[in-house]
Amino acid sequence: MLSLRLALGARPFVLLRRALVALAAAGAAFLLLSALGFAAGHPADPKGALTRLLWCAVPLAATVQLALAVARTDPSTRPGPAFTAAGVGPARSALLAAASMATACALGSALALLTFLHLRGDVGGSWLLWAGSGAAGRQLGAGHPLPLAGAVTLVAVVPALAGAACAASLWPRRPLAAVLTVTTGPVGPRPDQATSVLPWGIALTAAGLALEAYAGSGAPPRPDALLSASGRLGGSPPGVVGGWVLTAVGLVLAGPGLTHLCGRLLAIGRPGVLRLLAGRVLQQEAGLIGRPVGALCAIGSAAYAAMELYGTRSGPSGGHLFGPLSGLGTALVLMCAAATTLTAVLEARSARERTTAALLRLGAPARLLRGAATVRVTALLLLLAPLMWAVGHLTATPFTH
Structure with a gap:
């Protein structure tokens, strides 16, 4: 009630x-x-x-x-x-x-x-x-x-x-440091927790790509297949779909670690105020925005693979990517990823309101905070764009040969 x-x-x-x-x-x-x-x-x-x-x-x-x-x-x-x-x-x-x-x-x-x-x-x-x-x-x-x-x-x-x-x-x-208090509020995982799952994410991604390569070469697909992808089992082989699932899960798990790594690379050496602020914020918020970032990375790699397969006429049997129900699942994943990322960004912004207010009271100009946000987004794109290209290319390769 x-x-x-x-x-x-x-x-x-x-x-x-x-x-x-x-x-x-x-x-x-x-x-x-x-x-x-x-x-x-x-x-x-x-x-x-x-x-x-x-x-x-x-x-x-x-x-x-x-x-x-x-x-x-x-x-x-x-x-x-x-x-x-x-x-x-x-x-x-x-x-x-x-x-x-x-x-x-x-x-x-x-x-x-x-x-x-x-x-x-x-x-x-x-x-x-x-x-x-x-x-x-x-x-x-x-x-x-x-x-x-x-x-x-x-x-x-x-x-x-x-x-x-x-x-x-x-x-x-x-x-760990207290006995009589408990943690409350919508805080994300600690930075060490964000980086601890990075090896597991990389391993799952590699396993998914290997499974796709093994199951993705063989007979042409059936016209009524759920996904129009070739495979040893014909139609939409479970190995191909399972490999895609493993790859997507691996990228989502690796997202916090990749975000934290991006923050460390920004703050490496002797950074200035702008680069240091952007890097520290990325490291601190890696556990909060990392998984949505990993989900967007998985969607980007899948979109690149789809363009490789069906953007030209080199796709298997000249078929269409989406079967009767795969379009619904794709639209659902896109909607959830976009909404989750927006929610995580708003949550992260709310979580650092006190820090932002303290910086403004100390005399930090507002353009410094806007510049730090721009640097964070640019650094994430520069780090994740090659990864999306590599995963998407390796995903499409078994079906084009």
Whole structure:
């Protein structure tokens, strides 16, 4: 009830962020249900069902990351002294924010279930042209019984994962240097935590590229494949999709470490005030903005690979990149990445408000702060652009030879 009252009394911008979470959850749940429908309608094609399930991993992870970013900036995570006096401490605030995100995702999942059943023809005729041609029915398993337990489980996946991730991330933890105090507020991981996962991110990226190279050379794709990519298994091989998933996850994990490395390179040697300020801010905020930066890096490398494959006529069999449902997943990932990055940037700006005010009181000109922000963005682009090119080129190479 308290979560509902806070939601109804929230500001329009907060409600907009929650609506974006619900929309993303609807898209992710629909993709999961589509994989179930395809499996029910094509029992002789387990590889196709597995490919669609693997394809859902990236949109699902993007949705959970967006829910986590919104929960960290949600007003319920910082209830203030009045809520604390009423017994709503840091732990209950974390549970309250997790319940808010789970509720938003549950609404989106319910909308996805209704749309899925409508397209299958289970709750009336469809109003989409795609469904009118019969393509939706074939892809979603129309005319075949849908496992009730499987559908309920998949509908509950997105709210459960989003709520658990928000509760685990926002739960108060005791710092190493103190015993009687706990950490509160939407602070990101420490710089040492940001750099500790960099080797794992590099390893996952290398493993994903190796898996793509192994599975991405062979027979031409089927016209109705989820992704028009060649492979030993034909159609959309699970190895190719799994390799793409590993590569994307590796880049997201490596994002904080790469951001921290960029800050260290800016502050190396004997820097001036502008370069030192930009480098220190990047190092301090690496754990906060690093993962969205890694997600944008993964999207940029995928876009470059798509241009390499389908920007010219050298793509496999002259096909199209997007199958029936891959366009929805791609649009969902793009929306979540953009919204998550914007939310993280706003959170980082809010977190350094006191530092910015202190610098202005000490006489620092406003153009120095704007210049530091420009240097940070430029340095990130100079570091990540070659990485995106290399990963995108290695991703496209197995399909062009």
